[in-house]
Amino acid sequence: MGFRKDIMSKRKGDISRRKFLEGTGAVLAVTTVAPSLKPHLSAAGAAEVETTPAGVPTTSIRLVVNGAEHSAVVEDRWTLVEFLRDHLRLTGTKIGCDRGECGACTVLLDGKPVYSCSNLAVWADGRTVQTVEGLAHGDQLDPLQQAFIDHDGPQCGFCTSGQLMCAKGLLAHNPHPTLEEVKAGMTGNICRCSNYNHYTEAVLAASSQQTAAADRGAGRNVAANAQGSGSRRVTPVSTRSTGGAR
Amino acid sequence: MSRPAILTPRKTVGHATPRVDARERVTGKATYSGDVQLPGMLYGRILRSPHAHANIKRIDVSKAMALPGVNLVLTHENCSIVWGAGSVSGGRHYVDSIKKSTRQRRYVFNNPVRFYGDPVAAVAAVNRHVAEEALRLIEVEYEPLPFVLDQEEALKPESVKIWPEGNLALSVENTAEPEIYKRGNVEEGFRTSDFVFEDRYTTTYVHNAQMEPRVCVASWEGDKLTLYTPTQGTSNCRHDTARDLGLPDEKVRIVCQYMGGGFGNKNQNQDVDLITAMLAKQVGAPVKVELTRKEDFIGVHGRWPTTQYYKVGVTRDGELKALQLRGYSGMGPYRKNTGAIGGVELYQCANVESTVYAVYTNRAVSGNYRAPEFPQGFFGIESMMDDVANKMKMDPVEFVLKNMTRKLNDQTPYSNYTLEECVRRGAEAFDWKKRWHAPGADAGPIKRGVGMSFMALRSPLGQSSAVIRLDSNGRYTLFVGVTDIGAGAKTTMSMIAAEALDTALSNVDIVWGDTDRCPFSVGESGSRTTDMTGGAVIEAAADLKAQIAAKGMPKGSEALIASASPNPSSEGKVRKAFGAHFVEVEVDTELGRVRVLKYLAVHDSGRIINPLTAESQIKGAATQGIGMALHEDLLYDRGSGQPLTSGYYGARIMTHMDAPEIEVIFIESDDGYGPFGAKCIGEAGIVHAVAVVGNGIFNAIGHRIKDLPISRDKILGAMA
Numbered sequence: 001m002g003f004r005k006d007i008m009s010k011r012k013g014d015i016s017r018r019k020f021l022e023g024t025g026a027v028l029a030v031t032t033v034a035p036s037l038k039p040h041l042s043a044a045g046a047a048e049v050e051t052t053p054a055g056v057p058t059t060s061i062r063l064v065v066n067g068a069e070h071s072a073v074v075e076d077r078w079t080l081v082e083f084l085r086d087h088l089r090l091t092g093t094k095i096g097c098d099r100g101e102c103g104a105c106t107v108l109l110d111g112k113p114v115y116s117c118s119n120l121a122v123w124a125d126g127r128t129v130q131t132v133e134g135l136a137h138g139d140q141l142d143p144l145q146q147a148f149i150d151h152d153g154p155q156c157g158f159c160t161s162g163q164l165m166c167a168k169g170l171l172a173h174n175p176h177p178t179l180e181e182v183k184a185g186m187t188g189n190i191c192r193c194s195n196y197n198h199y200t201e202a203v204l205a206a207s208s209q210q211t212a213a214a215d216r217g218a219g220r221n222v223a224a225n226a227q228g229s230g231s232r233r234v235t236p237v238s239t240r241s242t243g244g245a246r
Numbered sequence: 247m248s249r250p251a252i253l254t255p256r257k258t259v260g261h262a263t264p265r266v267d268a269r270e271r272v273t274g275k276a277t278y279s280g281d282v283q284l285p286g287m288l289y290g291r292i293l294r295s296p297h298a299h300a301n302i303k304r305i306d307v308s309k310a311m312a313l314p315g316v317n318l319v320l321t322h323e324n325c326s327i328v329w330g331a332g333s334v335s336g337g338r339h340y341v342d343s344i345k346k347s348t349r350q351r352r353y354v355f356n357n358p359v360r361f362y363g364d365p366v367a368a369v370a371a372v373n374r375h376v377a378e379e380a381l382r383l384i385e386v387e388y389e390p391l392p393f394v395l396d397q398e399e400a401l402k403p404e405s406v407k408i409w410p411e412g413n414l415a416l417s418v419e420n421t422a423e424p425e426i427y428k429r430g431n432v433e434e435g436f437r438t439s440d441f442v443f444e445d446r447y448t449t450t451y452v453h454n455a456q457m458e459p460r461v462c463v464a465s466w467e468g469d470k471l472t473l474y475t476p477t478q479g480t481s482n483c484r485h486d487t488a489r490d491l492g493l494p495d496e497k498v499r500i501v502c503q504y505m506g507g508g509f510g511n512k513n514q515n516q517d518v519d520l521i522t523a524m525l526a527k528q529v530g531a532p533v534k535v536e537l538t539r540k541e542d543f544i545g546v547h548g549r550w551p552t553t554q555y556y557k558v559g560v561t562r563d564g565e566l567k568a569l570q571l572r573g574y575s576g577m578g579p580y581r582k583n584t585g586a587i588g589g590v591e592l593y594q595c596a597n598v599e600s601t602v603y604a605v606y607t608n609r610a611v612s613g614n615y616r617a618p619e620f621p622q623g624f625f626g627i628e629s630m631m632d633d634v635a636n637k638m639k640m641d642p643v644e645f646v647l648k649n650m651t652r653k654l655n656d657q658t659p660y661s662n663y664t665l666e667e668c669v670r671r672g673a674e675a676f677d678w679k680k681r682w683h684a685p686g687a688d689a690g691p692i693k694r695g696v697g698m699s700f701m702a703l704r705s706p707l708g709q710s711s712a713v714i715r716l717d718s719n720g721r722y723t724l725f726v727g728v729t730d731i732g733a734g735a736k737t738t739m740s741m742i743a744a745e746a747l748d749t750a751l752s753n754v755d756i757v758w759g760d761t762d763r764c765p766f767s768v769g770e771s772g773s774r775t776t777d778m779t780g781g782a783v784i785e786a787a788a789d790l791k792a793q794i795a796a797k798g799m800p801k802g803s804e805a806l807i808a809s810a811s812p813n814p815s816s817e818g819k820v821r822k823a824f825g826a827h828f829v830e831v832e833v834d835t836e837l838g839r840v841r842v843l844k845y846l847a848v849h850d851s852g853r854i855i856n857p858l859t860a861e862s863q864i865k866g867a868a869t870q871g872i873g874m875a876l877h878e879d880l881l882y883d884r885g886s887g888q889p890l891t892s893g894y895y896g897a898r899i900m901t902h903m904d905a906p907e908i909e910v911i912f913i914e915s916d917d918g919y920g921p922f923g924a925k926c927i928g929e930a931g932i933v934h935a936v937a938v939v940g941n942g943i944f945n946a947i948g949h950r951i952k953d954l955p956i957s958r959d960k961i962l963g964a965m966a
Contacts (some may be wrong), residue, residue, distance in 0.1 A: 035329065053315055053376065091281035092274015093678050094506065095510060096457045097539035101894040117375035131275035149268040152858045155866060156732030158457035158506025177672050187902040190894055192507055194458050194869035196905035217732070222818055 049073035049181060061125035064146070065090070066134030081105040083121035084131060091160050092132040105191030106162035108133050113169035117190075135168065144168060144206040151202035155193035163189045167203045209223040253914055259745040261921050262858035265737045266756065267730065276504040280461040281848045282537060287463070288317060290525045290535035290647055291377040291875045292518070293367040293384055294357035294545060298393035298608040298887025299406065299579075302357040302386060305367065310383040315372035316590060317529045319469055320383065322355035322366075329354050329517050330490050340964055342489055349420050350409050352580040352603040354517045354524070358406055359577030361608050363544035364886050365517060370525040370533050393608035394885045398553045400605045409580050424538050424603040426588060429655060432557075435568025437595030439559025442568075443634050446555050448620035449936075449954045451576070451880045452873075453614045453892075455546035455899050456743055458506020460537040460546055462519050464526035466821035468936040471498050471527075475519050478503035478512045479769020481727050484761045486515040491523060493893040502729040510614025511546050511868075512731070518545075524727045543610070543892035548880065549611030550619075551576045552587055554626035559597075564640050566595040566649045585612070586619035588933075589627035594656055606658045608887055610880065614771065615931035617703065621936045625954060628699045628937030633950055636685060642941065643673050643682075643698055651702060660702075662917035664850040665824040667839040670701055671847035671913060675917045676828035686948020691836045694843070695946025699934035702827040703773070705852070705926035707821065707919060709813035711765035712786040714743065716794070716806040722747055724756045727767030729759045734859035735775045739909070741855055741926075742780045742921050746787030754759050757965065765809065773926030776855060779819075780921035785810030816919045823925040825849040827868065827934050835965045838958030840943060841875055842863050842906035847935075850913040852925035852954035859914070860888040864931040865908040869934020873900035877955045898955075 020217040041221060052058060057076040062069065074083055079098075084090045084107070096104030107116045108130040116129075135142040144167050147153070154160040155182060163186065168176060170185040177185065182200045191199060253260075270276040307319040327350050330345035334493050345351075356364050371377035373910045392406040399405055400413040407413060414422040436442050463474040471493065476727055480500040488498045505512065518535055526533040528655035537545060553577050559568035570710035575585030587605030647669060653659050673679070681696045713725040724743045728735040744751040757763050768778045790808035800806050830844040847864050877898035882889045884941050891897045916923025936954070944950050951963035 052371075056375075069328050075375070085281075086283070087284075088272070091277070093456070094278070095280070095536075096506075097461070097894060099539060099893070101539070102457065136273055139271075145272040148272045152268075152862050154265075154268070154271040154732075155734070155859075156457060156730075157276055157504060158278065158508035160271055160275050181870070183902040183905075188350055190457070190899055190901055191511075192455050192870075192899065194866040194873075194900055194905060196900075196902050197865050197871065197907055198862060200902065205256065224606075 023229045059122045060105045061122055064128045066105065066130055076120065076122055078121040079117050080119040080121050080124050081116035084116060089131050090131050094158050094161055096159065103166060104159050105160045106165045106189060108165055108169055111169065111172060132164055135164060143209045144203065147202040147206035147209065151198045151205065153199045153202045154193060155195050159189060159191045163199055164192065171207055171210060175210060179204065256742050256922065258751055259855050260853065262750065263338060263737060263860065265593060265734055266740050267736055271608060278458060278504045278506055279463060279474045279476045279502060280458065282463045284463065284465055284532040287532040287534055288370045288372060288529060289374040289377045290368055290533045291372045291374065291381050291521055292521060292535065293381045293543065294541065295362060295364040295366055297359060297388050297390050298362050299391040300359050301391060301564060302359065302366065303389050303748065304387040305703060306385040307367065309385065310369060313376065313383055314382050316380045317377035318370040320355065320521065320524060321355045322353065325355055327354045327490055327524065329520055330486060337482050337839035343807040345489065347420065349411060354520050356674050361610055363610060365521065366523045368525055369406055370529050379382065393606055395605055395609055395882050395884065395887060397574040397605040399553060401603060401949055404626050406905040408608060413606040415577055415606055418529025424601050427600045428598065430597030432570050432597045434600040436559040439529060439567040440562040441462065441618045442557065442559045443637065444557045445630055445633065445813045445952065447626040447629055447952045449625055449642065450459065451548050451551045451609060451612065452615065452878045453543050453880055453897055454509040454511035455894065455897065456509055458505030458513055458514055459539055459542040459624055460518050461535065462522040463532060463534045464522040466527055466594050467534040469497055470499065471523055471528055471787040473519055473523065474501045476508065477502050477515065478508045478556050478729060478731050478771045479514065480729055480759060480761050481766045482769045483515045486928055487519055487523065490520055491603050500761045503796060505729055505731055507732050509616040510618060510771060513614050513769065517548060518930065533961035540892045543880065544889050547582055547611045547613030547827040549615040549622060550585055552622045555556040556626065556630040558630060560638065561634055564645055564648055566640050567595055568597040569593060569595045571600040573600060575604050576607045576609060576612060577604050578609050579606050579779055580611050582611055582613035583618055587622035587623040588619040591655060592627065592652050593653055609882060610889060616867065616870065617933045620933040621874060624699065624934050625936040625940060629950065631938050632941045632944065641682060643669065643678055648699055658820050661819040661919055662915055663822045663915055665700065665702060666688050667913055668824045668826040668850055669850045671911065672828050672846060676846045679826060681830060685945050691834060692834055693833050693946040694830060695942050695944065697831045697862055697938045697941030697945055698826065698828050699941060701934040702822040702824050703849055703926060703930050703933055705777060705821040705823045706767060706815055707781065707814045708774065708778045709811060710768040710782045711809065711811040712782040713765050713807065713809040714781060714786045714790050716800060717802055718789060718800045718802055720753065722749060723757060724754055724783065725757045726783065726867065728749040729770055731770045733770065733863055734856060735770060737859060738776055738855050739779060742783045743787055745922065746784045747790065756918045773930065776924050777920050777926060780924060782810050782812055782816055785812045788815055789912050801835050820923060821917065821919060823849065823851045823927065823930045824932065825939040827937045829942040831939065833961060834942060835947060838961040840956065842872060845906050846909045846913045847931060848913065849930055851927040852920055853914050853916055853922050853923040854912050860912065860927055861910050863911045863927050867929065868908045868935045869900055869905050871932040872939055875954065875956055877941035877957055879955050902930055920944060
C-alpha cells in the first residue's frame with residue numbers, strides 16, 4: 001500500500017523507511033509515558049516499563065483511539081499496530097504478516113481502513129484511530145459484528161478484526177455494496193481459513209440491516225427502502241488518509 | 247449400495263448454531279498466544295541460515311552480546327536440544343523410542359545447516375527492536391556446501407548427501423527403504439489388460455499459511471515451565487516438550503486459548519517452543535519469540551512436494567486390471583511426516599503396487615498440511631484416471647462408478663458406504679450429464695469445462711478424555727483438552743455435551759486449552775476431535791447422568807464429577823467419510839486465466855453436529871484446494887537454494903477476489919459409531935479439491951496440465 005505525500009511530509013526528517021527497518025540501538029533508558037496515557041494503561045491492568053535505549057529517536061504524539069484521547073512518547077520506529085497492541089494493550093488488532101500483505105492489522109485511520117503494520121505510530125499524531133475494540137457500543141454489537149456471528153464469518157478468528165474494520169470502512173463509504181464490490185473492497189484482507197463466502201454474506205447482510213436501522217431512525221418506511229426508494233446514509237470520510245488497504 | 251440410516255432428529259446436535267465463543271472472536275477479546283504479555287518479559291528473535299546447505303565454521307556473538315539490552319544468545323555451541331516431535335526418522339509422532347534410536351537427529355540449532363531458514367542462533371533482549379538489531383551483529387562464518395532441491399534428483403548417486411546415510415529417509419528401524427504396498431500381481435495385471443497407460447504428475451510445496459504466525463511465550467516458576475503457544479494439541483505438545491527438555495510431563499504446562507489456524511502447521515511442539523523455553527530458562531525471565539511471516543513460511547513446514555509415476559491397465563470396457571505408482575516425496579532435510587502419497591486406495595483393483603520414496607532435500611521442511619498425503623496424491627491419481635477415462639472415450643463419472651472402492655483395499659468392509667450416493671447425488675445436482683462435453687470442445691478463446699473427483703478419508707475412533715462437573719446451581723462445566731484451531735471444537739464439544747446431558751446449550755460452560763486444567767485430548771489434527779473427544783464427552787455425560795439418578799442433583803457446595811477416557815473401536819470395519827466434488831471452470835486461453843464458475847461439494851461426514859461450522863470447514867478446505875490447484879507455490883532459486891515466494895503475495899494465497907461460491911450438500915448417515923454417528927470433516931473438503939479443478943481445466947482446454955500449480959504460463963504453453 002502506498003503512503004500519501006501529505007502523510008510522508010508529517011514524518012520527522014530523519015526517519016526513513018529504511019532506517020525504520022534497520023532500527024538503532026545504544027544505551028538503555030526508561031521513557032516516561034505522558035501523564036494522560038498512564039490512567040489508560042493502568043486501566044488495562046499492566047505496569048508499563050518502557051525500555052527505549054538512549055539515542056533512539058522518540059516523538060510525543062496525541063491521538064484519539066476509539067474515542068479516547070491519548071498522548072504518548074513513542075519510538076519513531078514503532079509501527080501503529082505495535083503501539084496499539086503492546087503499549088495501549090489493544091490486542092484485538094492482529095499481526096499476520098507485518099509487511100502489508102494480509103490485512104489482519106487493518107484499523108480505521110480517520111475513518112479509512114489502513115494496514116496498521118505499515119503505518120508508523122508517529123504518523124497517527126493528531127489523527128483518529130478506530131480498532132475492533134471500538135466497534136461495539138457497550139454490550140450492543142455493531143451490525144457487522146452480529147452478522148459475522150450469524151454467518152459464521154470467523155473460523156480461527158485471527159483475520160476477523162481486520163475483516164471487520166475493512167468492512168466498516170467499506171460500508172461507511174459505500175452503504176449498499178454489491179457482492180463484487182464487497183469482494184473488491186475486502187480483497188486486501190486474507191482469510192486462510194478461506195471463509196470468504198461467509199464473510200461477504202455477512203457484510204451484505206449487515207449492509208441491509210444498517211440501512212433498515214438508519215431508515216427507522218429517520219422515520220422512513222423500511223418497506224419502501226427495500227424496494228430501493230430509501231435514502232442513502234452518507235458518512236463523511238476524511239480526506240486525510242493513507243488510502244484503503246490495497 | 248447401502249442406504250444411510252434415517253437419522254433421528256436431536257435437540258441440539260444437528261442445528262445450525264453460532265459458536266459459543268463467537269462474541270469474543272468479533273470483539274477482539276479472544277486472547278491468542280501472541281497477546282500474552284508477562285511482567286518483565288523479554289523478546290526473542292531467531293537467526294536463520296542464509297544458505298541451503300553449509301557448515302558453520304565459526305559463530306561470534308560478542309558484538310551482539312555487547313549491545314545494550316541484549317541478555318542472551320543461544321547457538322549450537324551452548325544449546326543442543328534434540329527436537330523430537332515429528333522430526334525424527336519415520337515420522338511416527340509421539341513415539342519416544344524413535345527419538346533415541348534415530349541416526350538422523352534434528353537439533354534446535356544444527357551444524358551443518360541444511361536449508362535456508364534452519365535456525366542458527368536465538369537472542370533474548372529487552373525489546374523486539376534490540377533483539378532484531380542483535381541478530382545483525384552475530385557473525386557467522388559459513389562454508390557453503392552443494393545442495394539439492396528436487397526429490398527425484400536427490401536420489402541420484404551423484405547428488406550431495408544431506409545425511410551420511412544418504413538422502414532416502416531412514417525408517418524407524420534406521421533402514422533406507424521406500425514404503426511399499428502390494429496386492430495381487432501388477433505384472434500379471436498389465437499382461438491381461440487391453441490398454442496400459444503411463445504418465446507423470448508433479449505437485450509443489452504449498453504452505454499452510456495460517457494467519458497467526460508461530461509465536462511462543464515461555465515462563466519458568468522454579469522447575470515448572472509454562473508455554474503459551476498456539477498448538478493443535480496441548481496434550482501432545484506438553485509430552486513432546488517435556489520429553490525434549492528432559493522434564494516429567496507434570497513440570498510442563500501448555501496454554502492455548504485461541505489460535506489463529508494451523509492446518510497441521512501447529513501439531514505437537516515446534517522448535518520455537520523449545521528455543522523460547524531455553525531462552526527463558528537461561529535468562530531467568532519470561533520470553534516471547536514471534537516468528538515473522540517469512541520465518542513461518544520457511545521455518546515451520548508445508549505440504550510435501552511430490553513426483554508421481556503412474557501405470558494403469560484397463561480392459562476394453564474400462565475395468566481396472568492393474569495400478570502402479572512410483573512416487574517421490576520431498577521432505578526437506580528433516581523428516582516430520584511419512585511422505586506418503588494417498589489415493590491408490592481409492593480404486594477397486596485386483597493388482598496394485600505402490601512404492602513411495604520419502605527423500606531428503608535442501609528445501610524447507612515438509613510436514614502436516616490439512617490431509618497431509620492426500621490432495622497431492624489425489625491430484626496425481628484422479629488426473630490419471632480422468633485421463634484414462636477420456637482416452638477410453640468414457641464419461642469420467644461412469645468410469646469412477648465402475649472402478650471406485652467398495653471395500654478398503656478390496657478387503658475390509660466400511661462401517662457404512664455412501665460413496666456411490668455422494669457421486670450420484672452430486673452428478674444429479676450438478677447436472678453433470680448436460681454439462682460434460684468432449685475435452686476442449688468450446689469454440690473461441692474462452693472455454694468452459696467441467697470436472698469431477700471423489701474421495702474417501704479415514705475417520706477412525708480412538709482414545710480421548712473428558713470431564714464434566716455439575717454444580718448445585720444446575721450448571722455443567724465441561725473440561726476438554728481441545729484447542730479451538732478454528733474448526734469450532736469448543737462449540738461442537740459443548741453441543742455434544744448438551745445433547746448427551748439433555749440440557750440446553752446455554753447451561754454448559756467449557757474449560758479448554760490448558761494442560762493444568764483439562765484432561766488429555768487427542769489433538770486437533772487428523773480431523774479427530776469430534777470423533778474421539780466427542781465420544782469421551784458422551785461417555786462422561788452418561789456417567790454423570792447415572793450419578794444424578796443415583797444421588798440426585800447436587801445441593802449447596804456439593805458437585806458431581808464424571809470423567810471418561812474411552813478407547814472405542816469400529817470392530818474390524820473401517821470408518822471413512824466420503825465425498826464428491828464437481829466444478830465448472832472457464833479458461834481464457836489467450837490470457838491463461840482460470841475462473842471457477844460453479845463448485846459443488848457433496849459430503850457424507852456422518853451426522854453433522856453443527857451445520858453452520860461444518861459448512862465453513864468444507865468451503866474453506868475446497869477454497870484452499872483451488873488455490874493449490876491454480877497458483878500456490880513456494881518457488882526456489884535453483885542457483886542459490888533460496889526460497890523466492892515466502893509470503894501471501896509471493897505464494898499467491900487465495901483472496902476474496904479469487905474465492906468462488908462453494909455450494910455444499912451434506913448426505914448424513916449414522917454408521918452406529920462415533921458421537922451420534924459423526925465422522926471426520928476438517929480435512930475432507932481439500933482431499934479432492936485440487937484434482938477436480940485440474941479435471942475441469944482439462945475438459946475445458948483439451949490439454950492435461952500435469953504439473954502443479956496450473957498457472958497461466960502452463961496453460962498458455964499448452965495452448966501454444
